[in-house]
Amino acid sequence: MERRNEILHAIQAKPGITFRELARELGIGIGDLQYHLRRLEKEGRIFSRKVGKRRYLFPRGFEEEAQRLLIAISTETRRRILLLLLEGQRNQKDVAEKLNLSQPTVSYHMGELVKLGIVRARKDGKSVIYSLSYDPEVIARVIRDYRPGLWEKLADNLIDLLAGMGEEE
Incomplete structure (x- = not known):
């Protein structure tokens, strides 16, 4: 749960961060990060948008224009x-x-x-x-x-x- 909160805070601090960038910044393995992101998305605390080959992560309710x-x-x-x-x-x-x-x-x-x-x-x-x-x-x-x-x-x-x-x- 502590790791998940760390991930959530990182996304809130830098909305639109890419999956790879988040993994690098937090020093988290890809599989571990995928697991926690799925959980955060199921809980409705974050959402992601895939554009091209990149996945961008945003906190819940983040403005569409931004x-x-x-x-x-x-x-x-x-x-x-x-x-x-x-x-x-x-x-x-x-x-x-x-x-x-x-x-x-x-x-x-x-x-x-x-x-x-x-x-x-x-x-x-x-x-x-x-x-x-x-x-x-x-x-x-x-x-x-x-x-x-x-x-x-x-x-x-x-x-x-x-x-x-x-x-x-």
């Missing part, structure tokens, strides 16, 4: 894409060039962001234009409330992005 955003910002590439889209809409080629990513990588991550409802995609001739479907203030609030450690990373990414834009002109 769930999707926490899943979206769980990877560095998606955070960088969202940061770029905060400046305005972009096409896939532009995102790939600005972030020094391959177009297939951008396509994959954009597809995941569209599925989560964080980004909108609209056809414009042969290209697809992407834009945020969330208010930037909501994104900022979720990061501030649930991932305050990301502020510094995002600030560094923004500085890198702005420095890169200055070099092109």
Whole structure:
């Protein structure tokens, strides 16, 4: 029971944590963690969402809007894409060039962001234009409330992005 409470507190402290990340942070074996998570889910104290190959864990009653955003910002590439889209809409080629990513990588991550409802995609001739479907203030609030450690990373990414834009002109 003590181990289960430790797991629950970790999920409450970091909603949207992935299964693997939780196992690493708590130093718990995969089988042991699976057992306790099943029990916590049966008790209705937590729930999980599987997106792609990752399983994200949330405390009971966690807000839907924040769930999707926490899943979206769980990877560095998606955070960088969202940061770029905060400046305005972009096409896939532009995102790939600005972030020094391959177009297939951008396509994959954009597809995941569209599925989560964080980004909108609209056809414009042969290209697809992407834009945020969330208010930037909501994104900022979720990061501030649930991932305050990301502020510094995002600030560094923004500085890198702005420095890169200055070099092109």
